[in-house]
Amino acid sequence: MKHHLRRIIGNAFLCHEAFITVLAQIESCLNSRPITPLSSDPNDMQVLTPGHFLIGRPLNALPDHDYTGIPENRLKLWERIQRCTQHFWQRWHREYLSGLQKRYKWSKFTANLVVGSIVLLQEDSVPVLKWPMGRVLEVHPDDGGVVRVASIRLPSGNITRRAVSKICVLPVEVNSEQLPSTAQSSDAIRSSTGSSGDSGNHIDAEESRNMC
Template identity: 50%
Template structure:
């Protein structure tokens, strides 16, 4: 495995160096009520190379104008980047991929516009999709569960935009590392800190709508139910990825006192993460610790290692795992 690109390690403000990719298609209603038609749309994703913050834009079609308008909205809210990376259309030669065809036919217009805005637009090498693993992972986090949560629900353009914005907040609330070395500090560092200087907070707590039948909900409540479903599914998937997926043949990792950890809890509302500091570990009869006491803002909890996900230590360098 090669070293991380220089752009991933250069300190800068959020989205100064970004990756762009498309996801979809998704289908939206042309209007509410009878006679509404389904229109094909796409999700444009921008991801920051240094902070891994995500920005989602819903676009109506695969055209140069639609992409440039999405790029203008992105610049207006996140600032103008100095460099944007993207897939190369030739990566998908022989495959029926709308985005590949879009890039092949419109890349010159996009590059010309970027050059006029003093933005360097770079393509990854042909036939090398693993060079874009950062934005591919962001697309996977959004698309994998969005399809399972939204499913066959038909939303208008405005409603789906609202769902995507809330999904963006969920993705940008994920903890990356301890915020400080203070044993009494339970706050993690998240992409939201780089965007607004503090954690992203959820709106006024809504009632739990995950178990409510769809036919009893208004359209506004349906959008809120989709957000709650997305949080439940994505949080479980993300927390699982934090844990090492190897056979337990040897004890290769051990929790240390005052280490900041994330505790699995599927009952938490959106944008809420239960974090704490390790107080002590408890050894079993074979001398191997599988349970730990964790000090949280609500008191000391005892959890098994299967419910504990250590975050990156301050003593370790920032690198991909």
């Protein structure tokens, strides 16, 4: 991260407020990366991100113009800040997806894609904080049994075919049988909330009796 930060800022003159804004936006980029699916529901495309631990939901950003191709001397202060964030996103996003693709030599076996798993899609010119993803609907192995192409169902409902080289598996792979469904997750949350409320009422009753 520090390497990309030095490359995008370089010798730019930024005031304290502008520099803090750039760091905050870069922090949101890092905390928006998908980690693992939230449920085993095939219609649920939601994934767990570091933003869920910070604010309880994924991080989003408003759409903005692309300032990467505009000279810096023609931009205002806010546009320069957005330009720095967009440059960082392009570099780090491409490097992060490349790190998720495990490339081994022919002497080592690599596991094939599993039907039903959520994968990230490599695309060009992706907006900031946007992670194109889909769920594997069908795999197409070659004569040797190695999966080369997969059919991906997008969140919009469309189905597309992508080569395995353009697909990235989430960093934390969990068996679909171990993931709770959407209904089970909501029931668990309600039950935990109810139990905590009952325990709190029990403690209040004990304290009132002791005071008496």
